[in-house]
Amino acid sequence: MLLCLCFNQEKFTMMMMRAAVGLWVLSAVICVGRGHHHLGHGNDQAVQDTVADGSANSVSLVNEANKEFSFRLYRQLAAHADSQGQNIFFSPASVSAALAMLSVGAQGETHRQLFSGLGFNSSLLTQTDVDQVFQTLLQSANNTSQEDASEGTAVFVDNRFKPKPEFLQTLKQSYFADGFNVDFSQTTESADTINKYVEEKTNGKIDKLVEDLDPDTVMYLISYIYYKGKWATPFDPELTKQDDFNVDENTTVSVNMMNMEDDFYTYQDRVLNTTVLQLPFNSSYSMLLMLPDVMATLENAIDPNLVAKWLKAMSPRRHDVYIPKFSIKTSYNLNDVLSEMGMTDMFGGRANLRGISEEQGLAVSKVVHQATLDVDEAGATAAAATGIEISTRSGGLYSAPVLKFNRPFMVIITERNTEKILFLGKIINPTI
Numbered sequence: 001m002l003l004c005l006c007f008n009q010e011k012f013t014m015m016m017m018r019a020a021v022g023l024w025v026l027s028a029v030i031c032v033g034r035g036h037h038h039l040g041h042g043n044d045q046a047v048q049d050t051v052a053d054g055s056a057n058s059v060s061l062v063n064e065a066n067k068e069f070s071f072r073l074y075r076q077l078a079a080h081a082d083s084q085g086q087n088i089f090f091s092p093a094s095v096s097a098a099l100a101m102l103s104v105g106a107q108g109e110t111h112r113q114l115f116s117g118l119g120f121n122s123s124l125l126t127q128t129d130v131d132q133v134f135q136t137l138l139q140s141a142n143n144t145s146q147e148d149a150s151e152g153t154a155v156f157v158d159n160r161f162k163p164k165p166e167f168l169q170t171l172k173q174s175y176f177a178d179g180f181n182v183d184f185s186q187t188t189e190s191a192d193t194i195n196k197y198v199e200e201k202t203n204g205k206i207d208k209l210v211e212d213l214d215p216d217t218v219m220y221l222i223s224y225i226y227y228k229g230k231w232a233t234p235f236d237p238e239l240t241k242q243d244d245f246n247v248d249e250n251t252t253v254s255v256n257m258m259n260m261e262d263d264f265y266t267y268q269d270r271v272l273n274t275t276v277l278q279l280p281f282n283s284s285y286s287m288l289l290m291l292p293d294v295m296a297t298l299e300n301a302i303d304p305n306l307v308a309k310w311l312k313a314m315s316p317r318r319h320d321v322y323i324p325k326f327s328i329k330t331s332y333n334l335n336d337v338l339s340e341m342g343m344t345d346m347f348g349g350r351a352n353l354r355g356i357s358e359e360q361g362l363a364v365s366k367v368v369h370q371a372t373l374d375v376d377e378a379g380a381t382a383a384a385a386t387g388i389e390i391s392t393r394s395g396g397l398y399s400a401p402v403l404k405f406n407r408p409f410m411v412i413i414t415e416r417n418t419e420k421i422l423f424l425g426k427i428i429n430p431t432i
């Protein structure tokens with residue numbers, strides 16, 4: 001049997017939505033199918049709920065683990081041969097949510113590897129603790145006062161496959177999974193059903209998440225994350241000009257460079273020789289942009305403590321900021337990367353997914369992740385406001401220091417209260 005875990009993220013086109021600055025949509029798919037390999041001797045023992053700490057403590061343990069996981073996954077992706085010379089962009093929040101869902105159905109060593117790969121300390125956290133925390137996280141991701149962010153999941157089960165009721169119950173209760181029965185032997189129809197669901201959840205933008213279905217598929221898990229933000233202070237499109245972006249010492253590309261002079265929260269990290277800029281959205285979310293002298297220095301050092309330190313130490317200062325408009329798309333097969341992070345057993349004959357079903361041979365066949373990021377000014381409504389800002393502040397002898405993102409930089413989309421990392425990436429070349 002095989003179980004494949006696929007992620008797919010697709011951007012919204014900006015044409016019809018000039019007011020939006022950035023749009024991110026992500027969907028994840030887990031499919032379980034009948035494969036042919038043999039199960040070795042697995043440890044059938046269910047994970048024992050040993051220590052159940054207070055729930056506030058669990059929340060902070062899972063939050064911390066998720067943040068650490070973001071940067072470990074980043075480094076693993078960045079080191080991968082396929083990533084050389086490429087932009088990197090992905091949603092750690094969505095990857096960890098999908099893997100946490102998978103771990104609901106994992107047992108023995110497979111479960112231990114997932115827990116440890118996600119950074120959950122099994123002497124401090126049980127699967128039940130993790131489920132409860134994700135319940136809270138998913139709920140707050142759908143905070144109705146912030147209509148631009150939503151996360152959700154679904155499970156598609158073949159009519160002839162009977163997952164354990166408690167597995168489905170946990171997905172439904174803690175991960176808010178919508179449940180569907182489908183006939184996976186009808187590969188075209190079932191792919192259509194899944195694609196229609198995703199299309200609806202992403203406002204019609206992701207309409208082909210599933211390309212072709214293995215007729216042996218018995219289950220699909222879907223998770224999506226959607227984010228759309230407007231800058232708190234939009235850029236004035238009138239000020240956007242063609243400019244050079246230095247990809248490396250030998251390569252320069254032409255980009256549309258946005259510009260704004262204003263008070264910005266920045267931090268100069270003198271250890272890493274990196275300038276950090278916070279661009280707040282008109283919500284509790286922010287984009288952090290990190291411009292290092294040497295990318296590798298930043299990439300090797302960045303972790304949740306550094307990000308927390310930057311956010312705390314940032315102060316507003318007048319800057320003349322230049323940021324390219326960009327629109328990037330990434331696609332990953334995460335099998336190697338997750339294996340390298342210690343999550344190996346789920347992929348092969350040693351996989352123990354008996355929390356899903358006692359059927360022999362369930363395994364993950366692939367983990368795929370795609371993401372897109374689209375950044376521009378704020379559109380017509382916002383332009384007027386910016387124009388006023390700039391005209392009132394211009395003039396005089398003082399000239400604000402220039403902060404120009406015209407060489408490779410890193411980017412984080414975070415929620416300011418929880419510091420949850422929705423998206424993480426590195427822009428090497430905004431034109432690819």
Ligand SMILES: *[C@@H]1O[C@H](CO)[C@@H](O)[C@H](O)[C@H]1NC(C)=O
Binds near residue numbers: 123124
């Ligand atoms: C897990 O927590 C225990 C108890 O606090 C600690 O001793 C152990 O070092 C932790 N394990 C890891 C891998 O952090």
Ligand SMILES: *[C@@H]1O[C@H](CO)[C@@H](O)[C@H](O)[C@H]1NC(C)=O
Binds near residue numbers: 139140143146283284
């Ligand atoms: C929802 O967002 C508002 C505004 O940022 C915040 O005050 C509130 O705590 C959030 N609620 C939850 C449940 O996260």
Ligand SMILES: *[C@@H]1O[C@H](CO)[C@@H](O)[C@H](O)[C@H]1NC(C)=O
Binds near residue numbers: 138139150152153175
């Ligand atoms: C979030 O909102 C979407 C769209 O309204 C909904 O389909 C989804 O189930 C919600 N997710 C959670 C975790 O409540």
Ligand SMILES: *[C@@H]1O[C@H](CO)[C@@H](O)[C@H](O)[C@H]1NC(C)=O
Binds near residue numbers: 248249250
């Ligand atoms: C730039 O070109 C020089 C000379 O051809 C070469 O040695 C160097 O490796 C190139 N650098 C990059 C980053 O491609």
Ligand SMILES: *[C@@H]1O[C@H](CO)[C@@H](O)[C@H](O)[C@H]1NC(C)=O
Binds near residue numbers: 270272294
């Ligand atoms: C930061 O820049 C200074 C001055 O150019 C240099 O001496 C130092 O080695 C750099 N630090 C790192 C970590 O690259």
Ligand SMILES: *[C@@H]1O[C@H](CO)[C@@H](O)[C@H](O)[C@H]1NC(C)=O
Binds near residue numbers: 231232233282382
């Ligand atoms: C920011 O949000 C507030 C309240 O939701 C709204 O009144 C305001 O117009 C928004 N500003 C921009 C620039 O979108």
